[in-house]
Amino acid sequence: MPQIDAQTQLELEAAAFRRLQKHLMEDRTDVQNIDMMNLAGFCRNCLSRWYQEAAAERGIEMSKDEGREAFYGMTMAQWKAEFQTESTPQKDAEFRVAFDENVAKTDR
The missing domain is CATH 1.10.3340.10 (SMc04008-like)
Known part of the structure; x- marks a missing residue:
């Protein structure tokens, strides 16, 4: 894994979170919360x-x-x-x- 400074790591993690949020809120609104909880916890x-x-x-x-x-x-x-x-x-x-x-x- 390449050396990543703390600020860059924070930015990458924030970007990944925003992508997950977009995926769940825009791309996969068909997936129900109850199904996510039952399958993924x-x-x-x-x-x-x-x-x-x-x-x-x-x-x-x-x-x-x-x-x-x-x-x-x-x-x-x-x-x-x-x-x-x-x-x-x-x-x-x-x-x-x-x-x-x-x-x-x-x-x-």
Whole structure:
């Protein structure tokens, strides 16, 4: 791996994050959060929470809704109305397990 200074590394990581955000928010709006959580253990809401937590670490107060709007580029109500589809009982059950394993245990 080439030698990369700290500022360049930070810029590359930020660029990769922005690309992931664009991919999830523009290119793959068809992929549901529940499917992401069930398969990968994280979803767009997790990313928006991590954004909010990073802001808090820097002394920036941001509500859950503000963090989501910053990541989604719109309110959750707008996102749900435009892109969210109905779930199934099976997906809901899988989600409860995935959430407990990946989110709830980190909040303790």
